[in-house]
Amino acid sequence: MKELVLKTVDDAVAAGLSHRWAAGVWQVSDDRVHRWRARRRELGTLSDLAPGGAAVHGLLGWEIEEILAVAEEWGPTDRSHRKLAHRGSYEGRVWVAPSTFRRVLAAHGLVPAQRPPVPKQPKTPWPHWLVWAPNRVWIWDVTHFGRARRCVFAIVDMVLCCV
Template identity: 45%
Template sequence: MGLNAGLVPPRADAIVKAGLLELIDYADREGDWSLRRAAAVLGLDHVRVIRWQHRAQAGRLDDAPPGPDEAAHALLAAEREAILQIAEGWAEIDRSHRKLAHRGSRLQAFYASESTVLRVLREAGLRLPGPAAREPLEPRAWPEWAELVPGVIMIYDFTHFTRAHRCVVAVIDVISKYWLATVVSAEESSTQVEVAFTRALVAEGKEHLLDADLLQELATGTVPDNDERIPVLLAISEPYWVWFRP
């Protein structure tokens, strides 16, 4: 019964409790020991033994599960029905249990978390259609002038140093793997990217690509067509690539 393992643990099953009570009764019958003395030898509080005796008379030596049978904040039957009704009417539009949870609160039909909505739908055997399929994007054509040689294709990326509250943007030549420029700043924005690429162009000896008149014209939102002054083609994707016309 585990009686040789030292003091009785805070929680014990009904078999151990019954065995301890039997030992205490035996000590009382055969040795005329008091309940306090027998409980002390067994490493038990006598109040705990008395409580076990009362529960044994009622046939309830097993510990009851903690807490109530149903949580006070559990969903009501009406709330479950409201979740299923919202899902039936809006599943094809929202297509997500997260959106359905917000939909229910906006319509004042129910107030439940996203995970609760998902659990109710699973218990009911409902499966949402999921996000709509997207049309495949046509791959962008590779520029004819973008040769796979050093000094033509560059890539940049940010690294965050959270303890220092700083981020670093680095510009690297894709072909030669040469680290061209680094900018350390407290924020991540297009300004840091512009400074980093400006330093990279200077490091590569391509200051002539930094046309001040062209940059001022682009800043106003005007992009000239077929202008030889435009030296850079920027394609935003993952990762970020920048091609420079040789």
């Protein structure tokens, strides 16, 4: 259809009619006809291109290479995609988010060595001297400063029972 519009507009212009008037007969703007003509000249076709394209915020090739280089160099030391991402930025090599760092490593089959999870410890029971009563201090702490040659009393945490 675009070829037909361009052909009739060109024929009308060759016959001495206005380009704008010929495009208006087809109810197509003059600018659009010029864009179609430029597309045919540059791409050799008038068919529409597939939507999408490359993301403007996508990673560049050198960024992926730097991520892999930082992971190879510092992976055994840092052991975390978060630390590796920060390492890459403060060394001035690559500036990406930790999640991006992790995705690139996963796409290349690399996973930083991680420490095993810490096993859960059983909760410490309340001391035997704890009395559950209104307006009683449950827990207190005394800090001794040996160099001060005296005992300094400091309440670090206080929990009151107000029942």
